[in-house]
Amino acid sequence: MIGNWQKIHQRIIKRQVPHAILSWRYLLPKQNRMVHLHRKTFLSAWADYPRILWCLIALYSYTTWYLYYAWRQVYLTWKNRSKVLFNEQGISPWQQLKSLAALALLHSIPPHFYYQYQLHRFSEREWLNFIYTHELPHWHHMMSPNICARSQHLMSHKHDFSLEMKRLGLPTIPSVIDVKRGRITEQQLFNRQSLFLKPECGSRKEGCYALSYHAETEQYHLYGNNVGEGLTQVQIQAIIGQVASKQHYLIQPLLENHSLITDRCQCDELVTLRLITKLNEGKPKLVSALLEVPVMASFNRTIPIGIELEKGTLLDMPEQYLYLDKNAQQLIKSLANFNLPLWPDVVSIAEKAHCHFTDINSIGWDLAITPLGVKLIEGNINWGVAPHQLIGYIPLSIN
Incomplete structure (x- = not known):
C-alpha cells in the first residue's frame, strides 16, 4: 500500500506535465494516423489501473495543467528562449508566445518542445506528427500492448x-561478476583490469561507474556522477560497496x-x-x-x-x-x-x-x-x- 502511494505521489501528484497529449484535433474528422495514435495513447494510459482511477488521474493532471502549470511554463519558456530564436530566425517574440500558448493549451504539450523540435518550421496541424517525451512510457505501451x-x-x-x-x-558483453546486493570485495574490483559497473535493472547510465586501470602507474580512477578525483582504493571500494548494497549490480569489462x-x-x-x-x-x-x-x-x-x-x-x-x-x-x-x-x-x-x-x-x-x-x-x-x-x-x- 505504501509502495503504491509513493508511486502515485511521484508519477502523478508531483508531476508538472500531463501524462499524454489531449488535443482539440481529436474532435476533428479525417485526421492522420499520428493524431489517432496520440488519442489512443491518451485513452490507454495507466492501463494497469481501474478505469475509475484513470479518470481521477486525468482529472487531476489536466486540471493542474490548464489552471497553473501550462501558463507558468509558457511564460518561463518564452522569457528564457524567445530572444535567441528572434535573433537567429527573426520570429517575433509575440508570434512565439502565441505558438507556445497554442502548444500548451490546445494540445497539452509542454512548451519547451517548440524550441527543442524547432516547431516554428512546421504548421500547427503538423505538430502532432512528432512523438513527445511526456507521453512515455504510455506511447510505447500503446504501440506494444501484448509484451510477453x-x-x-x-x-x-x-x-x-x-x-x-x-x-x-x-x-x-560478458559479466565478470554478478553481485546480488552483496559486498564487493577488493579482489573483484582491483585485478589490473578496467571495469564498467552498472545496475542490473536501470537505464540512461543512471547508477553506472567506470573503473579505469592505468598500467603505467598501477593506479585506479573511478568515474561517475558526483565522484571526486584522486580517490584511494579504499574510498573507491566504499563508494561501490554502498551502491551495491542497495541493488543488484553487474561488473563487466570496460569496452x-x-x-x-x-x-x-x-x-x-x-x-x-x-x-x-x-x-x-x-x-x-x-x-x-x-x-x-x-x-x-x-x-x-x-x-x-x-x-x-x-x-x-x-x-x-x-x-x-x-x-x-x-x-x-x-x-x-x-x-x-x-x-x-x-x-x-x-x-x-x-x-x-x-x-x-x-x-x-x-x-x-x-x-x-x-x-x-x-x-x-x-x-x-x-x-x-x-x-x-x-x-x-x-x-x-x-x-
Whole structure:
C-alpha cells in the first residue's frame, strides 16, 4: 500500500506535465494516423489501473495543467528562449508566445518542445506528427500492448538479456561478476583490469561507474556522477560497496573504441550507437540511428550525431547549431561524412536481436564498435524518442 502511494505521489501528484497529449484535433474528422495514435495513447494510459482511477488521474493532471502549470511554463519558456530564436530566425517574440500558448493549451504539450523540435518550421496541424517525451512510457505501451513475460524480463534484466543473446549467437558483453546486493570485495574490483559497473535493472547510465586501470602507474580512477578525483582504493571500494548494497549490480569489462573511431572522435571514452528497429510486416527494420559521443569532463552527457542508415555515414546537422556550444558544433562538422567501420554488422546484429522479440513493435538498441568487433550492450522498450527526432527535425517513421 505504501509502495503504491509513493508511486502515485511521484508519477502523478508531483508531476508538472500531463501524462499524454489531449488535443482539440481529436474532435476533428479525417485526421492522420499520428493524431489517432496520440488519442489512443491518451485513452490507454495507466492501463494497469481501474478505469475509475484513470479518470481521477486525468482529472487531476489536466486540471493542474490548464489552471497553473501550462501558463507558468509558457511564460518561463518564452522569457528564457524567445530572444535567441528572434535573433537567429527573426520570429517575433509575440508570434512565439502565441505558438507556445497554442502548444500548451490546445494540445497539452509542454512548451519547451517548440524550441527543442524547432516547431516554428512546421504548421500547427503538423505538430502532432512528432512523438513527445511526456507521453512515455504510455506511447510505447500503446504501440506494444501484448509484451510477453519473457520479453519484459529480458529487456529489464541486463544479465539475463546478455546470457540469452549469447545463447542465440549474438555478440554481447560478458559479466565478470554478478553481485546480488552483496559486498564487493577488493579482489573483484582491483585485478589490473578496467571495469564498467552498472545496475542490473536501470537505464540512461543512471547508477553506472567506470573503473579505469592505468598500467603505467598501477593506479585506479573511478568515474561517475558526483565522484571526486584522486580517490584511494579504499574510498573507491566504499563508494561501490554502498551502491551495491542497495541493488543488484553487474561488473563487466570496460569496452574500448575501434581505433578508427578513437582517432576520428578524439575520445578515449566509449562511443556508443543507439539504433531503433521497428517491425515492418513482422520483420525488423532499422528506422533511426545515432552516434553518441561523450562530452569531455562529463560522465553521462553525450553529443548525438545522426547516421545515414544505408552506409553508416555520419551526418552534418546545421539545424542543431542553434542550441549547441561551439565545441559540439565543431565536433559534428569534423565528423560529417565519416563512414563508421563495421556498419553492416551493426545493422545486422540489431535486426537479428529484434527477431527474438516479435511482440515488441519498436526497440532501442545500444551497441559499441570495438577492436574485437560489434558488441550488443542492451535493448530498451521505453527508449527515448527526442534525440532521434532531432536528426533534421523530422518526425520518426515508426507509426
